[in-house]
Amino acid sequence: MALELGGTICLGAALLGGAAVVAGALFMIYNRLVTLKNRVDNAWAQIDVQLKKRNDLVPNLIETVKGYAKHEKGIFENVSKARSAMLGANSVEDKAKASNMLSGALKSLFAVSENYPKLEASKNFMMLQEELAGIENKIAYARTAYNDSVYHYNNTQEVLPYVLISGMLGHSKKPYFETGEEEKKVPKVQF
Numbered sequence: 001m002a003l004e005l006g007g008t009i010c011l012g013a014a015l016l017g018g019a020a021v022v023a024g025a026l027f028m029i030y031n032r033l034v035t036l037k038n039r040v041d042n043a044w045a046q047i048d049v050q051l052k053k054r055n056d057l058v059p060n061l062i063e064t065v066k067g068y069a070k071h072e073k074g075i076f077e078n079v080s081k082a083r084s085a086m087l088g089a090n091s092v093e094d095k096a097k098a099s100n101m102l103s104g105a106l107k108s109l110f111a112v113s114e115n116y117p118k119l120e121a122s123k124n125f126m127m128l129q130e131e132l133a134g135i136e137n138k139i140a141y142a143r144t145a146y147n148d149s150v151y152h153y154n155n156t157q158e159v160l161p162y163v164l165i166s167g168m169l170g171h172s173k174k175p176y177f178e179t180g181e182e183e184k185k186v187p188k189v190q191f
Contacts, residue, residue: 008044029162033171036153042172043146044092046178050139051099057135058083058102061128065109068119072112079105090174098179099139143177150174163181 062076069075082102087093111128113119120126125187154173166172 025161026165029165030169031168032156033162033166034152035177036149036156037171037174040146040149040153041144043149045145047139047142048095050135051095054102054132054135054139055086057128057132058106059111061106061132064125064128065113065119068116068122068125069112075105075109075112079109080107084094086126088172092177096175097180103136104180108128122147143179147176 059077062079066076079102082098082105085098086095087101089098113125128183156162157171157173
């Protein structure tokens with residue numbers, strides 16, 4: 001009788017210990033996924049800040065160029081459409097697409113500015129161009145940090161034991177901030 005009671009206590013203790021180990025592992029997995037997800041969200045917030053700065057700069061840039069290049073209506077419309085698309089985008093994919101569209105439109109705007117020497121010599125234009133270049137560099141850096149965070153978050157969800165549990169905990173893969181096809185092309189250099 002004492003032997004049966006001792007065996008039952010040992011079995012109960014083993015089950016309780018096993019449950020504690022499983023619960024501890026679940027806590028660790030959950031906390032790791034939350035930490036990685038928060039890093040992705042933070043990295044996205046950094047991109048969002050830079051995209052907003054660029055969006056705020058665009059109207060000043062357009063007005064400066066308009067003063068010199070009044071006949072370039074199509075370029076201004078493309079930049080305005082791209083800016084509107086940025087303001088209306090909500091998802092990472094939509095913002096990436098709109099950002100790439102705006103980058104392309106701004107490149108066209110700067111290409112047109114080369115036809116107007118007085119515009120290129122304008123201190124205001126030069127200042128806006130430098131500010132935009134700085135913001136574009138920050139966007140590129142933030143995009144790299146974001147994509148790195150997404151890589152770690154998504155990769156963690158694909159390995160054991162996370163792959164077994166992440167979906168049940170409500171975690172899903174995050175999208176990368178992809179560059180547009182225009183940005184991937186090698187620029188033409190002519191001498």
